[in-house]
Amino acid sequence: MTDLIQRYGRGLSWLSIGLTAFWLLALVILPYLGLFEQSFRPYLPVDEIGGPNDHYTLHNYMALFSNPQDITLCLPGKDTIPGSPIYLPDLVVNWPIHLYIFILTIVYSSVVTLIVLMLCYPIAYCMAKVMDPRSLPTFFLLLVIPLWVSELMRSFSWYIILSLNGPLSTLLMDLGILSAPVRWTWGLCGYSGIMVGLIYTYVLFMLFPVYNAMTSLDSNQIEAAEDLGAGWIRKHWRVIIPHCKPGIASGSVTVFMLAASSLLVPSLLASPKSRWFTEVIQQWMFESHDWNSGAAYAFLLLVVCTIFVTVMMKLFKVGLSDIAK
Amino acid sequence: MTRLTPSQELVRAARMSRRSLMKSAVALGAVGFAAPIYSTNALSSSGEMNFEGWAGYDDLKGKVFPAFEKATGIKVNFKEAAEQDTMLADAKTAVQSGAVDVTEPTINSLPSWSAEGVIQAWDLGKLAPGNYLAGVPGAEAGGPADVDGKRMWVPSCWGTEALTFKKDTIDGTYGKIGLADLWDDKYAGKVTIRAHSSLSAMGRVLDAAGKLPQPWMDSYKDEATMRKLWDIALAEAIKHKKNVAQFWSSENEAQGAFRTNGAELGLTWDSTGANMAAEGFGFIAPKEGAFGWSQGFVLLKGAKNVDQAHEFAKWISSAEGAAAWASAFKANPVGKGGIDLMDKAVSEFYAAAYPGDALSKLWWWPAQPAWWLKTRGEYADKWKSA
Numbered sequence: 232m233t234d235l236i237q238r239y240g241r242g243l244s245w246l247s248i249g250l251t252a253f254w255l256l257a258l259v260i261l262p263y264l265g266l267f268e269q270s271f272r273p274y275l276p277v278d279e280i281g282g283p284n285d286h287y288t289l290h291n292y293m294a295l296f297s298n299p300q301d302i303t304l305c306l307p308g309k310d311t312i313p314g315s316p317i318y319l320p321d322l323v324v325n326w327p328i329h330l331y332i333f334i335l336t337i338v339y340s341s342v343v344t345l346i347v348l349m350l351c352y353p354i355a356y357c358m359a360k361v362m363d364p365r366s367l368p369t370f371f372l373l374l375v376i377p378l379w380v381s382e383l384m385r386s387f388s389w390y391i392i393l394s395l396n397g398p399l400s401t402l403l404m405d406l407g408i409l410s411a412p413v414r415w416t417w418g419l420c421g422y423s424g425i426m427v428g429l430i431y432t433y434v435l436f437m438l439f440p441v442y443n444a445m446t447s448l449d450s451n452q453i454e455a456a457e458d459l460g461a462g463w464i465r466k467h468w469r470v471i472i473p474h475c476k477p478g479i480a481s482g483s484v485t486v487f488m489l490a491a492s493s494l495l496v497p498s499l500l501a502s503p504k505s506r507w508f509t510e511v512i513q514q515w516m517f518e519s520h521d522w523n524s525g526a527a528y529a530f531l532l533l534v535v536c537t538i539f540v541t542v543m544m545k546l547f548k549v550g551l552s553d554i555a556k
Numbered sequence: 557m558t559r560l561t562p563s564q565e566l567v568r569a570a571r572m573s574r575r576s577l578m579k580s581a582v583a584l585g586a587v588g589f590a591a592p593i594y595s596t597n598a599l600s601s602s603g604e605m606n607f608e609g610w611a612g613y614d615d616l617k618g619k620v621f622p623a624f625e626k627a628t629g630i631k632v633n634f635k636e637a638a639e640q641d642t643m644l645a646d647a648k649t650a651v652q653s654g655a656v657d658v659t660e661p662t663i664n665s666l667p668s669w670s671a672e673g674v675i676q677a678w679d680l681g682k683l684a685p686g687n688y689l690a691g692v693p694g695a696e697a698g699g700p701a702d703v704d705g706k707r708m709w710v711p712s713c714w715g716t717e718a719l720t721f722k723k724d725t726i727d728g729t730y731g732k733i734g735l736a737d738l739w740d741d742k743y744a745g746k747v748t749i750r751a752h753s754s755l756s757a758m759g760r761v762l763d764a765a766g767k768l769p770q771p772w773m774d775s776y777k778d779e780a781t782m783r784k785l786w787d788i789a790l791a792e793a794i795k796h797k798k799n800v801a802q803f804w805s806s807e808n809e810a811q812g813a814f815r816t817n818g819a820e821l822g823l824t825w826d827s828t829g830a831n832m833a834a835e836g837f838g839f840i841a842p843k844e845g846a847f848g849w850s851q852g853f854v855l856l857k858g859a860k861n862v863d864q865a866h867e868f869a870k871w872i873s874s875a876e877g878a879a880a881w882a883s884a885f886k887a888n889p890v891g892k893g894g895i896d897l898m899d900k901a902v903s904e905f906y907a908a909a910y911p912g913d914a915l916s917k918l919w920w921w922p923a924q925p926a927w928w929l930k931t932r933g934e935y936a937d938k939w940k941s942a
Contacts, residue, residue: 414818499809503800503940
């Protein structure tokens, strides 16, 4: 605190603290508290709010566990990989519909996070340790240019690219690789379009933290590992990955949270089978006008994602302070 | 009933985040922040009024409001909302501040508006009820626009949800093609539909075939009956899921399904049919009867410019006003004589879409109370995830 005042003077220090406090309190914490309170109340007409029916209840939260439906689970094999030798029989379960959508959202968000990590790690390594530092600014520019276009436009472009008569099918047919056009959003149990969209949209949120962590690794350590006879797998496993863990963790947390809470990509790149939990929340809010249930679902998403991320961090032995580094 | 062009769709999505911010503010009870963004002299009722209506219809601002101002001297302060859910959300805050006088929901959502307690009755003495075309919802007493014997809603324009088809491959002659075709095996992977209205289409098909234990209309009575009938429709629809090329939920998505995603037949808004007409698509009422929607005006509680609001609704019921309003929405006019003043292209499109007895067969979307909307959402989720 004294450091801050010494460096920037009293006025500027208090201004920045005040603005941050205002932002956190008035624009984040208070609205959340309001929503949290609403989520425990029933959805009522305006003139009954505050009346005898307006009492606290867990009903909105319990809705997640009601309304079961027979669902044929999409298992790997059979339809997912055409011509796959693995054949799994249809498995029909009777699950609450929103819980099912919720679980799928978490599962697919985790897969997206994993794929993004596998894509970014080698790129980050090249940027930090292999590439000529003079060409880096150009490379960064190339990476960032797509961000100049709005997320909506980029997702809609993907919708066109992946559609039945879109450029991708046309190109592959012209090249003689495909004999009939394909709906590219229908793969992976109907989530391939969403996954492509999410990976594309959030890839940089992984790349930059991992790159950052990698640049802080002294190249001498890598050379030392090589000199002592480590192969490239061992070199990455024992030296580089442990050093990059904070970057990987913060990138994974960001990508997972963004993917699970994305609304635009899952609705634009949907297939006739896909449904994302945020779409259910939007439906509560905007179609059913039931803000109370919408709020409850939003908090369920927040709480479960937070628990999931915390468990994952415990599992991989990463502390919060590592991420903040 | 959002009917937007792609660019408007973009604007709408860009506004999403702002809207959710406003929601949080509302939840917080900070209504005061969000509401008074309109007229500064709202306290002294004057020659102006505050109207919140559908976004994306540029002719409203460019032509209709100036014409109204010229006719009556009343200036319209227009606030655009992308969907009526937003209008209802805004109305909830506006009843306290009086910032909005009139909004324009569809008749089937009137029960929600009424139940929310945000609207007051129109004074029919200040309107001209004789102007309305017979048969349009809200034109006569005792219809769906009345709540406890009071007229809560007056019509502004109407349109349909019917079949858009590719002319090359599908014979769209009136009387030959119907809602049952949406589920026909020969259209596997070629159909685009809206999740919830396609279940209603299935319900009507089953009803007509005598495969329901009671009429489909009963599903609007209470939740238990709705679940009984919708379970049957859902199970039957799931059997034909392979027909679905794409679910649409906005005008933009519906057009995309036809343009690039291989859809050849769809249950869509009339605007989609009109917009795709130049690209080899036709629009026709199904033989079972098209779904009809009708939008109109409600007067909010706490409105500050009540007389001006009545002038406004009255002008829209005149031939000139009705034609202007319908032209702006590419829809049908509610006032007598309106159709004669319409843009030729629009009136011809509608004449082709509803030949013969099609207009008398219109199936108006029934009133949609809160419990119905909630259950409908749940069934849409089950249908999409299946």
